[in-house]
Amino acid sequence: MTVHASRKPVNVRTKSPPLRFGVLGCADIAWKRTLPALRRLSGVKLVAVASRDRAKAKRFCAEFGGVPVTGYAELLEMPEVDAVYVALPAALHHPWALRALEAGKHVMVEKPLATRLGQTRELVEQALDRGLWLTENFSFLHHPLHARVRSLLDGGAVGEPLVFASAFGIPPRSGDDIRYRADLGGGALLDVGTYPLRAAQAFLDAELDLLGSVLRIDRERQIDLGGSALLCSADGVSVELTFSFQSSYRSTYAMWGTEGRLTVERGFSLPGDMTARIRVERQGRAEEIAVPPCDQFAAAIRAFAGAVRDQEDFKAHSRDLLRQAELVEAISGRAHRVTVSPLAAADPRNSGG
Known part of the structure; x- marks a missing residue:
């Protein structure tokens, strides 16, 4: 196994359509690190932030852009979302990453990817079957x-x-x-x-x-x-x-x-x-x-x-x-x-x- 950073860094080509992100959850890690980083990058775009608490989603969108969405399922139905970043408590990673894959979205999940080995296997199988990219965010x-x-x-x-x-x-x-x-x-x-x-x-x-x-x-x-x-x-x-x-x-x-x-x-x-x-x-x-x-x-x-x-x-x-x-x-x-x-x-x- 190799360290990912040992490869030449991949630059997102600005001439290609941006990868459009939706965010599930309003965790501190998203506010402090992930979304500030995403905002600074070309070739990617924040489209929506979903929370069970609409006020939280609105606060995030006011700072980083995108539209606030009440409830995670509604965001997964948005055709303008290409990829989903899952920033939920660990026990919710598997069910919502699975639903995102089933909705045809690429998925980036905060660690751990899931709380059980069987759940990880299910996510990997879904990604392989659907030709989607899935990763655990060990940044x-x-x-x-x-x-x-x-x-x-x-x-x-x-x-x-x-x-x-x-x-x-x-x-x-x-x-x-x-x-x-x-x-x-x-x-x-x-x-x-x-x-x-x-x-x-x-x-x-x-x-x-x-x-x-x-x-x-x-x-x-x-x-x-x-x-x-x-x-x-x-x-x-x-x-x-x-x-x-x-x-x-x-x-x-x-x-x-x-x-x-x-x-x-x-x-x-x-x-x-x-x-x-x-x-x-x-x-x-x-x-x-x-x-x-x-x-x-x-x-x-x-x-x-x-x-x-x-x-x-x-x-x-x-x-x-x-x-x-x-x-x-x-x-x-x-x-x-x-x-x-x-x-x-x-x-x-x-x-x-």
Whole structure:
């Protein structure tokens, strides 16, 4: 498996008709990152925003354009919508992505693509049958930082890889955050846990097998507040993953090899104006490599629109979607579960990211 950003970035051709987006849901991620990025791009156009609360849809459209729509089904009936961006709680990703595919729309879904492996299979089968493009929005993969990392690893920066380690943790949020609701697909594994796992697959070409996992379960909410997993590649590279809703902010990965160590301290949620940095240590010498700022959300939208426009091979991409879902389900299904005290209230001084 390769890092998407290692390809030459796909530019959306302005001379072609724009890819017309409809948005399902008024999530913070759409307001703060996705729609500002979409607004800045040529070759794509926001047509409509749907919410169960019309006032929310109107607020989004006043800021970013398009027409407000009350209810998700009505947006899917709009012939002027080519592609749908699903920014709903995790438990609603599968039903509405499925309905969008059935309506003939290409679909970009915030992670996780679905909460169960069987649901992911159903979505992939629908996309394949209908000749549509479907993707899980791991926007970090489209930042040139990770292509640079891949180039360094391929060039022998650490020698033969031995251990890949990655962690993503965030401080507690307010108690009513949807991430804490079991009925909406909450939990750390399906949220922050998916990033280190996807990164491991991007940098290790061999298939990964799960050796063991641990989940910490909130006694009251019955969601996992964090955990860890140990995996291994066929050629013996160990993969150590950690994720948490209870920690100070951390977003990192590292590759340790026979001749050195490569570390990225800000791997998954880089702001568009932040310079990324890679630290390479070899036999007592350390080098820091700067990678210019990039709006990874804009890059992800460009890649999605380019895949639709150029009719790229979805079958190859579908294997990545399925393997991610298989490993997430294995980590959850085989985990040693430890019941812990309920998540403490958010501390406003402990902000991250």
